[in-house]
């Protein structure tokens with residue numbers, strides 16, 4: 186951890202999902218308050234790892250997104266906060282700023298807004314813009330000057346802590362954010378605490394070389410965070426973090442925002458539809474009648490195959506029904522070497 | 536077109552500097568990476584004012600950036616951003632119909648004329664370098680496209696790389712310089728015939744293109760090249776030529792009759808501009824638009840595609856259906872659950888076309904571009920007045936700088952406002968959002 190690195194954390198703060206996550210009826214409930222204290226401990230650990238490590242935290246709230254904390258703004262507030270002899274100054278600033286801005290944001294929510302989908306895209310794009318600025322201040326000036334000297338850029342990465350299900354309407358913006366992260370060489374890590382497996386976030390982690398972890402034991406969050414997400418991506422090869430089991434490459438259709446595994450694609454603009462359509466709604470291309478008849482004819486054969494579980498085939502890998510990959514939590518496969526998953530002993534429920 | 540000098544390797548430097556003394560203002564616009572971006576914006580209009588490569592002094596890219604009185608580069612950087620903004624605002628706002636499934640054959644001239652040094656280090660080395668950058672950028676913008684490579688050497692066409700949809704494969708073919716060592720005469724007809732034959736089997740909904748980089752002034756053909764031209768018109772193959780030497784009638788005809796573009800590169804930067812102008816998917820040709828509302832585009836089709844699940848290399852090994860090999864990683868066909876090694880492909884069991892959906896999604900930003908932000912002129916009538924950029928949280932300048940800084944398309948306050956969500960963004964985020972993210976952080980769409 187010689188080089189300083191930048192971490193942007195996107196925290197999903199959906200009130201309804203956190204309420205469900207904290208229900209005592211869950212096998213391993215994680216209430217919001219416990220989550221926050223574990224998260225703050227992790228953030229403190231990050232800034233303690235290296236003096237020059239930077240941090241920014243974004244809250245994805247229903248219908249909006251907000252910057253909760255950034256290292257740059259912390260320097261300003263440093264002057265105003267009274268000192269506390271029992272706490273490391275940086276930690277105190279981080280904790281108090283986080284809590285303050287978070288309660289401000291949550292208080293500002295109206296009842297109406299609470300139902301709207303969370304602003305994951307907004308916070309993701311904001312963190313990309315932030316990273317673009319921190320890393321590009323140096324690079325943009327060097328390209329104009331034309332020298333090839335390598336600039337020391339902080340290793341940027343994004344950690345998404347998610348509790349909400351996929352918002353199919355945001356498929357295209359999420360994908361666009363993933364591609365820009367690829368261009369900026371930003372790793373996206375995903376920590377899924379609650380809710381169904383996220384197709385989009387799986388793809389995000391896969392395409393940017395990050396890790397996607399679905400927590401078996403949400404109450405052991407801090408353990409997962411420190412073992413998997415604290416080391417920067419450069420060190421991950423050495424310490425064998427849990428890898429992704431499967432990547433679900435499904436996409437959302439443009440017409441109903443359903444997530445589909447077999448789609449009908451316009452050859453002109455590549456829009457995806459869940460059923461054969463006569464006219465492409467994106468580019469207004471009309472499709473030949475013959476194609477429609479052919480595709481409609483092949484559909485009935487298709488429908489039962491999708492609703493029932495697939496016939497188990499002799500090969501073990503093929504026999505995993507999709508439902509198992511989607512709905513149920515499962516153990517993340519481990520690389521060789523050190524086990525980084527906590528709570529294994531005594532928690533082997535399956 | 537002035538006559539070309541032959542054998543002007545090092546001589547051109549000293550000679551060029553004479554020209555440079557006479558006309559310094561022109562050489563300022565010379566070549567160099569730093570000005571590439573701005574140049575593509577001005578390329579069309581200003582092309583005639585630019586010096587020919589052999590007339591110019593050797594300009595280093597860092598010479599083209601000027602410091603202001605205080606020795607800061609701020610002004611130069613601002614200027615670059617401003618020009619980028621202006622170029623973008625000129626672009627049409629509506630989504631245009633493009634052919635995204637493209638097939639392209641890149642024809643490289645490997646004749647002796649490519650050893651000329653009027654472009655540094657040589658035409659050949661520069662062509663290889665730009666060809667690699669071209670391939671990378673092309674696949675970025677045309678995710679489902681395929682590129683083949685054909686060389687013209689010793690009077691014949693030479694197949695250098697088969698049609699492939701994998702950028703790494705294509706790059707491998709043009710990576711080894713020693714295998715492509717120039718020699719002999721080029722033959723346009725042979726090369727184009729070869730390119731045409733490699734595209735003859737393609738489905739009707741894909742576009743077929745040939746891009747020729749041509750450094751010679753002769754072509755050594757076995758038959759009548761105009762017959763080849765007619766065949767290409769019939770097959771709807773679009774030919775574009777970037778010439779490095781001078782304009783030839785046959786080159787111009789090939790491009791004009793097939794609907795391609797023809798350009799003569801005057802210097803290194805202009806060469807790159809001409810080549811890179813061929814990267815964005817071409818808007819659907821006029822044929823489709825004339826029949827437009829009535830019949831629709833006959834080439835368009837609806838395709839059924841499956842989006843697979845990828846298995847990691849830690850999963851239990853099983854046989855793949857394509858090679859019958861025992862391996863762990865692979866992709867599961869969503870319809871029949873068979874395991875295939877690589878995508879995109881057609882499932883060997885049920886025949887479904889299996890593609891990775893991120894491949895498709897890579898091109899969606901063409902379809903839903905972010906609306907251009909408007910430069911904010913005054914602080915009045917703002918719905919959300921924040922003192923920080925909504926995206927990167929950088930503070931805006933407190934007081935507007937003196938009026939001199941106000942350029943066309945630039946906000947004196949450094950604020951650019953989204954027409955939909957009305958949040959303000961800084962200039963850097965504005966450029967980043969429109970060129971990279973393609974998604975407004977305020978609207979989230």
Ligand SMILES: [Zn+2]
Nearest residue numbers: 438440441459
């Ligand atoms: Zn649909």
Ligand SMILES: [Zn+2]
Nearest residue numbers: 451454465468
């Ligand atoms: Zn379409």
Ligand SMILES: [Zn+2]
Nearest residue numbers: 855857858876
């Ligand atoms: Zn195989």
Ligand SMILES: [Zn+2]
Nearest residue numbers: 868871882885
């Ligand atoms: Zn199949």
Ligand SMILES: [Zn+2]
Nearest residue numbers: 924927961964
């Ligand atoms: Zn900004």
Ligand SMILES: [Zn+2]
Nearest residue numbers: 953956975978
């Ligand atoms: Zn907006």
